[in-house]
Amino acid sequence: MSIPLPDALISAESAATEAGLSLPAFWKMVAAGRLPRPYYPAPRAPRWRRSELAAAIEATRALPCEARAARRAARLAPHEAA
Secondary structure: OOOOOOOOEEOHHHHHHHHOOOHHHHHHHHHHOOOOOOEOOOOOOOEEEHHHHHHHHHHHHOHHHHHHHHHHHHHHHHHHHO
């Protein structure tokens, strides 16, 4: 059994599994900018650095509270202006 290297390049399927997401949800988060963009060592072969992916996942775990507060402030802002 091999030990996973912290900065190894991993495929989209492996990255989605490590993030705890389905493959389509993983790609949506990449497109939204919440997860890092892939490296392309070869055409049609996207890869992510395990360390960058782990850092992005930790950053997005804190995001729901902040995102909820921002949505609440945006929803209340039009009422306050009136």
